[in-house]
Amino acid sequence: MKHNEQSWFFYIGKIIPYLKKDKWLFMFGLFAMLLTSGMRLVDPLILAHIIDKSIPRKDMTDMLRYGGYFVIVIIISGILSYLQIILMSRLGIKIITNFKGNVFRHLLKAPLSWFNTQPVGELIAKVESDSERVKNLFSDLSIQVIGNIIFFVGVYVILMIKSSRITLLMTAPAIIIMVSYYFVVRYLSKYYRRIRELYADITAKITDFVQGMQVIQVLNQQQKVFNHLSKSSSSKKAMDTKASFIEYGMQGVFAFVFEVLFVIIIIKVSAPRIIIGTMTIGTLFVFIQYIFKLMWPLMNISENVMQIQRSFVSLKRILDLTALTTEEEIHTGSKIPLFEHEIRFEHVWFAYKDEDWVLKDVSFSIPKGQKIALVGASGSGKTTTVSLLCGFYQPQKGKILIDDVSLDDLDIYLWREKIGLILQDIFLFPGNILENIRVYNDEVSIKDVKKAVNIVQLDDFIQNQASGLQTELAERGQNISQGEKQLISFARALAFSPEVIIMDEATASIDPQTETRIQKSMERVLENKTAVIVAHRLTSVLDANQILYFRDNEIIHRGNHNELMSTCEDYKRLVELQMLSSSTEDTIETI
Ligand SMILES: Nc1ncnc2c1ncn2[C@@H]1O[C@H](COP(=O)(O)OP(=O)(O)OP(=O)(O)O)[C@@H](O)[C@H]1O
Ligand SMILES: [Mg+2]
Structure with missing residues (x-):
């Protein structure tokens, strides 16, 4: 794999082209995000005005006017935050769809030798979950992190203006709470990793069991299989319960400490000032409001930092896939093959x-x-x-x-x-008979397909199907016989009018009649061909x-x-x- 030792900047650089494609979406999203964060700052200030100015002056008109501003700010920030979520999620979805498309396009060009060294199913599952994380990086995460940072800075500036002493006093406990919460999240992440592994394990087992259902049923091992799964599932359950217990327990403790501790500090410091008139009740209200608004974002920031780290690991893993050496890079030859001798x-x-x-x-x-x-x-x-x-x-x-x-x-x-290649393990794709014969290549005409079908003597079989060539095949061709599968694979090789036929005969035993039929078809397939x-x-x-x-x-x-x-x-x-x-x-x- 290339690019293994690249820095984060390298990977960020790799996303920029995807962002550029949707730069307007990105700009609008960012703009909406800025406004929403700004709005979140404003509403306590409006209420403070009502408390400090309108009420003492007994000015009903002023109170109603500011009450109106308050309602407008709430409505606009609601609309904006909805807009921002929609825009950023769209951006995330668009980027990741492009991204996955590119990964798959690249995988199609990867050499077979590479597929042999990779558990591909697991890999695709990884791409799926990695993509989800990268998507979150653009949608949820960016909204939360950028939004919260703007909000923090805003809050900090306003509080410093209102009362620098109280603000400085609160900074130290805020940092302590943030750091300790970070450690809790880090401790928990071990549990979550284990839960994800167990989940992947259970999914893989279920897939295997479903695919091997026939073997399980014929050997009457249903109960054993069930017990096997129950064991994995109960260890996941235990892990889940423990993790939630710690997570929600710690959240409760932190929330309590945060609210109580801070409110006590503020009241303790501001009460004497309010009494002597150097501070207003409105300012106290603004402080308390901000604390409530800051609590979750502050705690979330530790979680966000870890999520961002994880998203980057995912991004790296996906990008490494797209950096794989492709077949085009291995096969550099360009001479036109002539096969005359x-x-x-x-x-x-x-x-x-x-x-x-x-x-x-x-x-x-x-x-x-x-x-x-x-x-x-x-x-x-x-x-x-x-x-x-x-x-x-x-x-x-x-x-x-x-x-x-x-x-x-x-x-x-x-x-x-x-080359017309007939493989030992016949592979049928999801789709109908026609698609399976021409393997999605429209350049192979229906006429060519019919001709190939005729040579391998599959006409009768196809005529007997409900929708002829358009008949859908079940997953891995489970609804047709081994012999029919083989004949379809012959037709597939022939439809492309190859000069050389390579046939890796299947060892599966077929009844003597089908064998004779296949034998005859084979003779016709090989007529005048190098084989x-x-x-x-x-x-x-x-x-x-x-x-x-x-x-x-x-x-x-x-x-x-x-x-x-x-x-x-x-x-x-x-x-x-x-x-x-x-x-x-x-x-x-x-x-
Ligand atoms: N993708 C692979 N990676 C590593 N080793 C492989 C791979 N494919 C085959 N082998 C090994 O190479 C050897 C030859 O395998 P090959 O498939 O060519 O045998 P074969 O003659 O076709 O056998 P059969 O008659 O069973 O189809 C075997 O020992 C096999 O285990
Ligand atoms: Mg073989």
Whole structure:
């Protein structure tokens, strides 16, 4: 990650462009904030005037006039504070929406290798909660903090003018109260962090349990799951109760001390002055009013300081995400890929991590128009080989060449356009069948989609659906069968008219009829195409031009089916095993 050691100024600098976009909103919000804070200062002064001037003079007109001013000030400050909240919240929402958009756009460009090292679900949840905090920085927090600071300064100036002695006397206890409250808030923040962790833990558990509901139900473990959750939830409850007890208890104590202590000090100091006439009752009233108005903002300031700190940590975390090295920065090649002759792997070595080699000195060539099959045990490196060919990862040693040009020098996006990739784990997106086949790309016409559907022989299936291609698929395609999912993934690869088909066959067992159907579709999909097939069902490789047999991260044998039958003992055993299983299936079928 870049920018790790940047200062806060760097991050503030990063927000300014977002603020600039909405500078009028920001200005208006700030202006409303200034006025509201000013207004909050004025109303005690108006009442003081009534107490000190209008009442002693028994001047009813003056009293009514100032009473009217008081009402106007209250109404205007109400309207303004409403306006300020609306404006600043809008600003916060707008900024954060832009922000999240940028983060997601950036994540889409992050290399796959990065996603492998990140628990993405957790990350997205973090972005969500971090964004919420950054939003508060603009809306609630800025309103409270800037507003309160203006208010404090105003109050301080007015009180100093009215009576500097009393004001100075009150300053010390005010600071003591503020600092001690800060420590209480800091102590509490540990509890709140723990509560948030427990909450995240409970949410993650519920998500997992819901997704694995079938397993839980079939193994009849509902009660265990419930107990498991109850345990987490009761520790959260205990923590919540304790935190609220401390928080509200301390708030009560502070409020009491604040009000009582200050009112006693003021009355003690001002009473003799009022008696000898050097101070008015109105001034005493102003002091008491200000104290009540200052109490919560003063206490909140400790909380606000911590919230601002947290918001900045969140801001930093989000900005760090947008500073991630993108695929564009990794793939700097710009040559236009031409694939006329062959794809070649030359002494390719690859490890996901350090020197744990997943591919060791892998070399092979795929002449255009040929069909190559990768066969071998689980974990021997087949999927990794095709991932390298798609440029999802870079080999540490060796080269992948397309017509003698290294993949590093090619424009990877144009190269990927030539590939139709059918993954081992079929992924279906939320949406209808059409969107799933063309993966939101409108450039692929409905005609192309229909053609692809026809080649993979899915027409009947789609016609039988209530809304044809527009039929919505359930989450992760739960409302269709494994075989249908596979055929949709074939159609997806075909709709983009690729030159090279890469198919990582799923190991999921399918009934023999569907298997035959998939087999037939596959033959049609691969017609006249260069193909790399990771094959688990050996029926798919019988006619391959070359079979690469992987074991322990190396290609140990290569040749066509007949050649491997005589040279590769492992392959022969695999074929015999599968023949055995298919003959058993045949027997079952005939029974
Ligand atoms: N994203 C990854 N990060 C780290 N290691 C990985 C990753 N993907 C695969 N591996 C490891 O690399 C090795 C090869 O995995 P690969 O997926 O290429 O096997 P495969 O031959 O496709 O197996 P299968 O037949 O089960 O699909 C395995 O040991 C696996 O644990
Ligand atoms: Mg695999």
